[in-house]
Amino acid sequence: MHALLATSIGVTCAAALTLPLAAPAPAAPVPAPGAHAPAASAAEPSGSTQSLPLRPLTEASPRATESVSPLARGLRQRDAHRFSLVGVVWDDADAELHGTVQVRARATGTGRWSGWQDLETHNTDHAADAGSAERTSGRVRGSTAPLWVGDSDGVEVRVRSGDSGPQNRAGGTAPLPEGLRVELVDPGDDPQQPPTAGDPVTVTPTTGTPATGTPAVGTPATVTPVTSPQPGALPEAAGLSLAAAESSAVNADLAPLGATEIPALSKAESEEQAVVAAGAKPFVGPRPRIVTRKGWGADESIRERAFAYTTTVKAAFIHHSATGNNYTCSQAPSVLRSIYRYHVKSSGWRDFGYNFAVDKCGNIYEGRAGGVTKPVLGAHTLGFNSKSMGIAVLGTFSAKNPPAAAVTAIAKLTAWKLGLFGRNPKSKVTLVSGGSGKYKKGANVKLNVISGHRDGFATECPGSRLYKKLGTARTSSARLQGR
Helix, strand or coil, rough: CCCCECCCCCCCCCCCCCCCCCCCCCCCCHHHHHHCCCCCCCCCCCCEEEEEEEEEEHHHCCCCCCCCCCEEEEEEEEEEEEEEEEEEECCCCCCCCEEEEEEEECCCCCEEEECCCECCCCCCCCCCCCCCCCCCCCCEEEECCCCCEEEEEEEEEEEEEECCEEEEECCCCCCCCCCCCEEEEECCCCCCCCCCCCCCCCCCCCCCCCCCCCCCCCCCCCCCCCCCCCCCCCCCHHHHHHHHHHHCEEEECCCCCCCEEEEECCHHHHHHHHCCCCCCCCCCCCCCCCCCCCCCCCCCCCCCCCCECCCCCCCEEECCCCCCCCHHHHHHHHHHHHHHHHHEEEEEEEECCEEEEECCCCCCEECCCCCCCCCCCCCCCCCCCEEEEEEEEEECCCCCCCCCHHHHHHHHHHHHHHHHHCCCCCEEEEECCCCCCCCCCCEEEECEEEEEEEHCCCCCCCCHHHHCHHHHHHHHHHHHCCC
16 A cells, blocks of 8 residues: 555645655644634535435336336436536446446426436546555445436436446346435535635644654654644634635735635746755746635535645646536636545545646636645545646547647646656656556556546546647647746
8 A cells, every 4th residue: 555644734835836756855743723612614515415325216107017127227306405516336346337327307496307318327536546545444335427417306217237248157237236325416606705804814824843844755654633622712704614724825925815826827936836955947938817715615624634645746637527518717716525525425536636627618627626836646546646737628528629729738737746756747647556457556556747647547527629738738838947
């Protein structure tokens, strides 16, 4: 199992950016500060998930007369509380669903039903690595990719086993996984930013050693649990819960506590913030504007409180979310909140799986919590989550070209973030596989520094149309770095 550093970061000033061109000092865990957690702010959308069991299709349809089959399950048309994203989960995370999953949704208030839409069933490749603490938590379930259907109040589902799956002992198609359920996710309303009250919020450093920007290679795995809140000085003017303040504080050297975005910087400003070895030339692209978790309305109470880190960032894996293209850019925060809730509440992950997300208009969003400059351990590329980062472009790009703005955003983000770790976007790097459907555990694999998900796993992701654009992204990213 790859070593990782999991640490609870409190309300503290983050350390200066550190390029791993000079050997960094070992990172010390920083306990969460003692403080009364303010009540969850109204500015933090709550959201909800409806989880409904799927029955054999003879039970799902009152007109069905055939015998019950273990190869087909579903849910007949029914009313539901409002939701915007749909996915199907099952009990065993190691079991694959060989077959088809289709859903229909009824638009809220109109009575109009959509046509049948397919869900991507091969989703095990978007997951934490085998043997990792996240994978072995006992909470992880098998799941399809989720699908954004927009504001809906009715649902119908059908799941059928396919001929391409493994054969059972009798020679027939293997049955569907046990415990199939449809998950209907409501992202909640968009966040309303709290009014500014008085002076800017100040952040009081905790006692102890602040975490460095990059943990040292080979640092033993360390977990520092969040302690029970004690009387303290978390400023109520921030309008943040304790978990939200912790999530924001790890970016405190980039933006104020509670900021909804991290502003863009010029190349010169970005390089000035980076600390490099004496005489070394920093190849760091201009920092792009990044919408924070606060900005897209992440409910920080549902994720695991501790942050998990790997040792460095050697590569970026590009994904598509496979949630469909039927969203507007103004809806992107709702799409993110829905995926986040589906990853945590439905799939059983510790947090949002990807390190960053990009929408069709080229907006860049902070993903998994832990700090945008830090090597946060994600759950995006099975076997290669260690020493990498995952970027998901919201949409499905198997048959549709990605917008130019999204490809440009990939180039901007990678030029900056990979530059912080001394990586050339046009070069190659060797990663050690943690075990995937393409490479056995322990294999040394040479990959592009900017790779598609399919380069590390036998998958269609990030879609053939987006994959074809990665060469353009590499060239643009290197140019932004000044190479």
